[in-house]
Amino acid sequence: MIWTRKVLTPSLIVIVGFLTVCPVAMLLLGSFSEGLGAFGTFTLDKYIKSYTDPALIEIIVNTIVFIIGSALVATALALFMAYLNTRTNIPFKVLFEIISIVPMMIPHILFAVSWAILLNPSNGLINLLLKQILNLQNSPFNIYSLPGMILVEGLLDLPVSYLIIAPAMSSFDVSLEESSKVCGSSNLRTLFKITLPVLRPAILASITLVAIRSLESFAVPSALGMPGRIYLLSTHIYRIIATGFAADYGMAAAVGMSALVASITLIILYRHLTSESDKYVTISSRGYRPALIDLHGAKVPLFTIVAFLSFILIVLPVLVLLYTSFIPYSMVPSLKAFGMMSWKHWLAVLKDPISLLSLKNSLFLGIAGATLGVLLTLFVSYTIVKLRTTASGILESLSFLSFSFPGIVIGVGFMWFFVRTPLYATIGSLLIGYIATYLPYGIRPLTSAFVQIHRDLEESSRVCGGGMLYTLRRIIVPLLIPGIVSAWILMATMFVRELSVSVVLSRPGNEVLAVQILRFAEDGLLGKLSALGILMIVVSTTLVVLASAAGAKLTKLQKEG
Amino acid sequence: MEIRIKDLNKNYFSEGKTITALSNVNLTMPANKIFTLLGPSGCGKTTLLRCIVGLEIPDSGEIDIGDEIVWSKDRGILVPPERRGLSMVFQTYAIWPHMNVFDNVAYPLQVRNEPKEEIREKVEKTLRFVQLEGFENRPATKLSGGQQQRVALARALAPEPKVILFDEPLSNLDAKLREETRKELRSFLTNLKITAVYVTHDRIEALSLSDTIAVMKTGRIMEIGTPKEIYFGSGQQFVIDFVGRTNLIEGKVVNIENDGPLISTAMGIIACQTKIAPPVGSIVMVSIRPEFIKLVERDCEKKRNLFQGRVESLVFIGEAYEGEIKVGETRLITKIPATSHIKEGDEINLCIDPDSCTVLLR
Numbered sequence: 001m002i003w004t005r006k007v008l009t010p011s012l013i014v015i016v017g018f019l020t021v022c023p024v025a026m027l028l029l030g031s032f033s034e035g036l037g038a039f040g041t042f043t044l045d046k047y048i049k050s051y052t053d054p055a056l057i058e059i060i061v062n063t064i065v066f067i068i069g070s071a072l073v074a075t076a077l078a079l080f081m082a083y084l085n086t087r088t089n090i091p092f093k094v095l096f097e098i099i100s101i102v103p104m105m106i107p108h109i110l111f112a113v114s115w116a117i118l119l120n121p122s123n124g125l126i127n128l129l130l131k132q133i134l135n136l137q138n139s140p141f142n143i144y145s146l147p148g149m150i151l152v153e154g155l156l157d158l159p160v161s162y163l164i165i166a167p168a169m170s171s172f173d174v175s176l177e178e179s180s181k182v183c184g185s186s187n188l189r190t191l192f193k194i195t196l197p198v199l200r201p202a203i204l205a206s207i208t209l210v211a212i213r214s215l216e217s218f219a220v221p222s223a224l225g226m227p228g229r230i231y232l233l234s235t236h237i238y239r240i241i242a243t244g245f246a247a248d249y250g251m252a253a254a255v256g257m258s259a260l261v262a263s264i265t266l267i268i269l270y271r272h273l274t275s276e277s278d279k280y281v282t283i284s285s286r287g288y289r290p291a292l293i294d295l296h297g298a299k300v301p302l303f304t305i306v307a308f309l310s311f312i313l314i315v316l317p318v319l320v321l322l323y324t325s326f327i328p329y330s331m332v333p334s335l336k337a338f339g340m341m342s343w344k345h346w347l348a349v350l351k352d353p354i355s356l357l358s359l360k361n362s363l364f365l366g367i368a369g370a371t372l373g374v375l376l377t378l379f380v381s382y383t384i385v386k387l388r389t390t391a392s393g394i395l396e397s398l399s400f401l402s403f404s405f406p407g408i409v410i411g412v413g414f415m416w417f418f419v420r421t422p423l424y425a426t427i428g429s430l431l432i433g434y435i436a437t438y439l440p441y442g443i444r445p446l447t448s449a450f451v452q453i454h455r456d457l458e459e460s461s462r463v464c465g466g467g468m469l470y471t472l473r474r475i476i477v478p479l480l481i482p483g484i485v486s487a488w489i490l491m492a493t494m495f496v497r498e499l500s501v502s503v504v505l506s507r508p509g510n511e512v513l514a515v516q517i518l519r520f521a522e523d524g525l526l527g528k529l530s531a532l533g534i535l536m537i538v539v540s541t542t543l544v545v546l547a548s549a550a551g552a553k554l555t556k557l558q559k560e561g
Numbered sequence: 562m563e564i565r566i567k568d569l570n571k572n573y574f575s576e577g578k579t580i581t582a583l584s585n586v587n588l589t590m591p592a593n594k595i596f597t598l599l600g601p602s603g604c605g606k607t608t609l610l611r612c613i614v615g616l617e618i619p620d621s622g623e624i625d626i627g628d629e630i631v632w633s634k635d636r637g638i639l640v641p642p643e644r645r646g647l648s649m650v651f652q653t654y655a656i657w658p659h660m661n662v663f664d665n666v667a668y669p670l671q672v673r674n675e676p677k678e679e680i681r682e683k684v685e686k687t688l689r690f691v692q693l694e695g696f697e698n699r700p701a702t703k704l705s706g707g708q709q710q711r712v713a714l715a716r717a718l719a720p721e722p723k724v725i726l727f728d729e730p731l732s733n734l735d736a737k738l739r740e741e742t743r744k745e746l747r748s749f750l751t752n753l754k755i756t757a758v759y760v761t762h763d764r765i766e767a768l769s770l771s772d773t774i775a776v777m778k779t780g781r782i783m784e785i786g787t788p789k790e791i792y793f794g795s796g797q798q799f800v801i802d803f804v805g806r807t808n809l810i811e812g813k814v815v816n817i818e819n820d821g822p823l824i825s826t827a828m829g830i831i832a833c834q835t836k837i838a839p840p841v842g843s844i845v846m847v848s849i850r851p852e853f854i855k856l857v858e859r860d861c862e863k864k865r866n867l868f869q870g871r872v873e874s875l876v877f878i879g880e881a882y883e884g885e886i887k888v889g890e891t892r893l894i895t896k897i898p899a900t901s902h903i904k905e906g907d908e909i910n911l912c913i914d915p916d917s918c919t920v921l922l923r
Contacts, residue, residue, distance in 0.1 A: 470672060
């Protein structure tokens with residue numbers, strides 16, 4: 001106990017405090033400074049310069065439309081899917097499990113790019129196809145537009161929204177609905193008059209969370225917005241630091257402050273809503289499943305919609321990338337196209353030193369970053385759940401707030417810090433930036449793992465004659481392994497595909513996969529991009545499979561004692 | 562094995578306040594009997610149990626189990642829980658969710674490094690004993706509440722301990738199952754010749770299961786006795802009130818007769834047959850349990866304690882009526898046989914046997 005009080009908690013507060021407070025403090029400091037090299041005297045110049053920019057109004061309007069739009073798209077789709085899955089007799093329910101997990105493994109930048117390949121106005125595959133078939137002069141679709149971006153971001157955030165709405169929907173006390181039906185309401189009327197209003201907190205929570213994620217989002221705004229000259233806050237910051245002759249980190253910090261304030265406001269709103277929803281949604285403990293609503297004739301059309309959604313969420317991006325990696329230039333699949341397929345792009349990528357370096361770096365960051373991150377979050381979660389001191393409250397709030405920090409803003413904040421240290425432009429700077437930004441993703445699964453280990457489970461082992469170490473080995477560690485494995489997988493896959501922190505912190509010498517893919521996209525090298533993208537998917541899938549296998553093996557070993 | 566507890570004290574500190582969990586507890590729990598700690602929540606019964614098992618360290622005192630001192634402040638002895646050789650059934654059952662039924666039950670044997678074959682035999686035997694044979698490979702968390710409770714019991718019994726401790730083991734079961742399990746537990750424990758310490762706040766559980774009951778309140782032992790002694794013979798208002806329903810009537814001692822005091826109350830003079838002899842003129846409480854207030858036609862058998870009253874309310878509760886009878890201004894709760902023909906508003910005669918009247922000194 002003395003060890004935990006004197007050493008563990010203070011050092012955790014120092015580490016987590018540094019990771020979360022440092023970038024924010026540096027960002028604030030930087031926004032009032034003259035330049036990245038030297039802070040200089042206190043100045044409001046950067047604020048004046050960035051907030052008097054006439055283009056900023058349009059950027060803010062775009063951002064608001066984008067985040068609200070994608071929040072509504074994702075939540076509406078999630079509601080539709082969750083209702084079908086939990087409340088109706090739609091077939092192949094396993095599909096819903098897949099939809100809620102698998103898309104998280106496809107890097108956002110690749111998903112966005114694959115839509116650009118399909119629907120860009122100059123040579124998008126679907127546009128080309130429609131022009132051929134319908135003899136059109138112009139492309140019917142343009143993904144480089146706000147509606148296009150909203151649609152793609154909405155699809156990307158569908159799993160997140162689904163994971164909030166589906167549990168609320170299935171823990172819903174059905175007697176609320178049954179009494180409405182007894183009063184003579186139809187299914188549809190009950191849905192709109194009872195079900196949706198009672199689910200309101202969950203729906204609002206989902207809208208807020210998706211809004212936070214799309215505010216943070218960099219992949220879609222950069223891959224789909226920038227080609228169409230539609231800038232959002234995140235891409236605006238990127239434009240300030242990465243394009244043009246003079247990167248202005250002070251201005252980036254000044255703009256970043258408003259993104260930060262917006263996201264912190266949203267996360268506080270989100271916490272408020274989720275604590276509300278705990279009170280609101282009545283969880284029935286009667287443990288019987290409600291009678292499923294028979295869809296009759298609507299079964300087939302509704303299922304077709306779900307199947308189509310899963311197809312475009314999971315299969316299509318991979319197929320598009322695979323196809324594009326083999327063809328010399330964009331063309332509609334045809335005999336001719338298949339005849340021209342070659343390994344050209346693959347060979348080019350495998351010979352490209354920067355692509356190889358980025359592959360190596362991302363793999364290292366995935367493995368080392370996730371391992372360090374899990375180690376840190378293991379102690380943080382232990383402190384939060386088991387020690388329950390004032391310090392654990394601080395840790396929880398810190399990690400919770402940092403959940404909302406947009407990656408690119410954190411990147412700019414860290415930039416102000418790293419430039420003063422030898423870490424600048426090293427892989428170490430990325431490692432620290434990643435762990436700082438994604439700490440909450442590790443804390444979530446691990447705190448719930450610790451919560452699961454009730455004090456009685458440890459104590460009964462001791463009464464049975466198991467000493468401290470024996471109890472640790474046979475009870476505590478095995479119960480933690482699933483949490484550790486899922487935290488590791490979550491962090492590793494996030495790190496392998498990380499884009500928004502990396503676009504700021506990645507310099508020549510510490511390139512990473514997602515940034516390299518963005519470069520290919522900017523240069524229009526779709527073939528190379530697709531080949532590298534497939535490699536990226538292979539890397540993260542391999543990590544997931546290996547980690548799950550290791551977890552299963554460990555659990556088995558522990559059980560056999 | 563006998564458990565002796567000497568001068569045990571335990572305080573908690575929380576938000577600057579000191580909470581007394583155990584205050585000068587002295588107890589001897591006889592070998593091979595069922596000993597129950599009964600009391601309301603927060604009375605220290607669970608703390609006492611956790612001190613015996615070693616999960617909680619007292620501030621001062623001594624605990625002996627059999628011939629061994631497992632805790633002594635003065636001699637500086639502290640045997641950790643894993644070396645006390647006890648078994649315990651937790652309120653939450655504490656079934657390990659990552660293990661199946663077999664592994665849960667085998668755990669205490671595996672800890673002792675017993676040979677695999679022996680473990681298998683013992684687990685099989687224990688599971689048969691708690692009527693869970695064939696459940697070995699089930700994941701333990703997939704069982705029903707009653708079955709989980711048996712797994713917890715089997716795990717506690719498997720190492721054949723001399724002492725087994727129960728921390729409100731039935732409180733998570735539904736009413737019917739609780740009753741069945743209580744009876745089973747009673748027969749298990751009697752057959753096994755084992756010292757059992759049982760913690761509960763449920764008076765029926767305590768009365769029906771125990772050989773000895775210790776009633777606790779705010780960290781103190783209030784009274785120790787057999788279930789009957791506690792129910793009928795207690796001289797303390799708290800104990801009487803806690804172990805069953807009762808009517809408490811205030812009165813003044815007006816005379817002492819051969820077999821006990823006469824007490825003047827608002828409903829008249831009550832004659833009590835008791836060894837307690839309060840001085841004449843002192844104010845006392847008379848406790849009368851509802852089941853001992855009898856309706857009579859004319860007079861009492863013993864010609865004592867006859868009262869006239871009016872039936873205020875009558876509620877049918879299945880096995881009997883629960884009646885409220887007004888004698889003067891005093892309201893008495895009674896149990897009236899279900900076959901009785903009285904109605905609300907009836908004027909009736911009632912009779913209270915003097916030896917069912919307990920006198921409580923103030």
